[in-house]
Amino acid sequence: AQKITQTQPGMFVQEKEAVTLDCTYDTSDPSYGLFWYKQPSSGEMIFLIYQGSYDQQNATEGRYSLNFQKARKSANLVISASQLGDSAMYFCAMREIAGNNRKLIWGLGTSLAVNP
Amino acid sequence: DVKVTQSSRYLVKRTGEKVFLECVQDMDHENMFWYRQDPGLGLRLIYFSYDVKMKEKGDIPEGYSVSREKKERFSLILESASTNQTSMYLCASSGDRGRMNTEAFFGQGTRLTVV
Numbered sequence: 476a477q478k479i480t481q482t483q484p485g486m487f488v489q490e491k492e493a494v495t496l497d498c499t500y501d502t503s504d505p506s507y508g509l510f511w512y513k514q515p516s517s518g519e520m521i522f523l524i525y526q527g528s529y530d531q532q533n534a535t536e537g538r539y540s541l542n543f544q545k546a547r548k549s550a551n552l553v554i555s556a557s558q559l560g561d562s563a564m565y566f567c568a569m570r571e572i573a574g575n576n577r578k579l580i581w582g583l584g585t586s587l588a589v590n591p
Numbered sequence: 592d593v594k595v596t597q598s599s600r601y602l603v604k605r606t607g608e609k610v611f612l613e614c615v616q617d618m619d620h621e622n623m624f625w626y627r628q629d630p631g632l633g634l635r636l637i638y639f640s641y642d643v644k645m646k647e648k649g650d651i652p653e654g655y656s657v658s659r660e661k662k663e664r665f666s667l668i669l670e671s672a673s674t675n676q677t678s679m680y681l682c683a684s685s686g687d688r689g690r691m692n693t694e695a696f697f698g699q700g701t702r703l704t705v706v
Contacts, residue, residue, distance in 0.1 A: 508692055518679065520697035527692055566634070577622045577641055577685065578649075579695060583633040 477502050479567050479582035486587050488557045495542065496552040496585045498567035507571045509550040510579065511541070514564040523565075526550055554587075562589045594618070597682050597698035604705050610669040612701050614682030621686060623665035624695065625649075625657065628679040640665055672705045679703075 478501040488494035500509065511523040526534045526541045534541040542551040554561055564586050568579040598613035616623065624639040626649075636649030638657040646657050654676060658666040665684075669676055679702050683695040 510694055512697075518681075518700035518702070520681065520683070520695075522694040522696070525692050525694060577639065578624075578636060581634045583631070 477504075477569065477571060477580045479569055479580050481565075481567055481582035481585050483585045484583075486585055488554075488561075488587065488589055490559060490589055490591050491556055493553060493555045494557055494587065496554070496565050496567075496587065498550045498552065498582060500548050500550065500567075500569050500580075502548075502569065502571055504571040507569055509541070509543070510568045510570070511539070511550075511552045512566045512568065513561075514566065514584070515560075516563070520566070524552065557589045559589050559591060562587060595682055595684055595696050595698040597680075597701050599701050600699060602701055602703045604669075604672050604703065606673060606705055608669075608672045608705075610672045610703070610705075612667040612669075612680055612682075612703070614665045614667070614684075614698055615663055616665075616684040616696070617663065618684060618686060618696065619662065620684035620696075621662075622684060622695075623659065624683040624685075625655075625665065625667045626681045626683065627651070627676075628681055628700075634681065637667065672703075674705050677703060677705045 480499045507528045509526045513521045524536045524539045526543045538555045540553045564584045566584045567582040595616045604610050625637045626634045640646045640659040656668045682698040685695040
């Protein structure tokens with residue numbers, strides 16, 4: 476069954492340091508996409524970064540990068556040079572192309588606190 | 592700038608009331624979704640729609656119904672609100688059916704309290 480696992484309920488990081496948020500996934504479909512979203516305390520979900528299963532390179536978007544290890548089925552989010560505004564919930568999600576590819580499968584999230 | 596707008600940020604309703612949560616997107620997206628979010632349970636899909644007048648059940652459709660009469664609007668209906676439906680409700684939309692890398696865009700959320 477499709478599944479996303481985020482094993483870190485909460486994380487702390489010092490401002491200006493890098494932090495890695497873990498995400499592992501389970502799927503039997505060779506074609507899928509992986510997404511990371513940020514949810515600040517205001518509640519809105521904000522898209523951060525996308526990685527396709529056939530992408531040769533790890534995705535990067537500004538201070539966000541994705542450490543994609545296909546054989547291990549992991550897609551960890553790396554935030555470099557953490558800022559106070561990075562304090563939020565972070566969710567990993569997956570979409571498969573087989574079946575109904577309109578739906579996203581979600582992890583339970585990781586709460587990140589950035590300390591000054 | 593792309594936008595998904597939910598009609599209310601906060602809502603308080605009484606048990607047994609019929610409740611309408613409205614969501615409008617201005618991106619001409621085919622797909623629209625309703626989730627509820629509860630602490631420790633993550634996002635759970637209630638219903639989604641991939642076209643006007645089309646709808647499909649998500650993981651937790653019981654106690655809810657939806658309506659999509661126009662492409663830009665997707666309504667979530669609580670037929671008879673109960674206290675266990677107190678939650679944060681999130682609407683999302685996505686486009687380009689068949690493309691893998693199309694992210695979902697979310698509204699600001701509606702925090703519903705049923706008393």
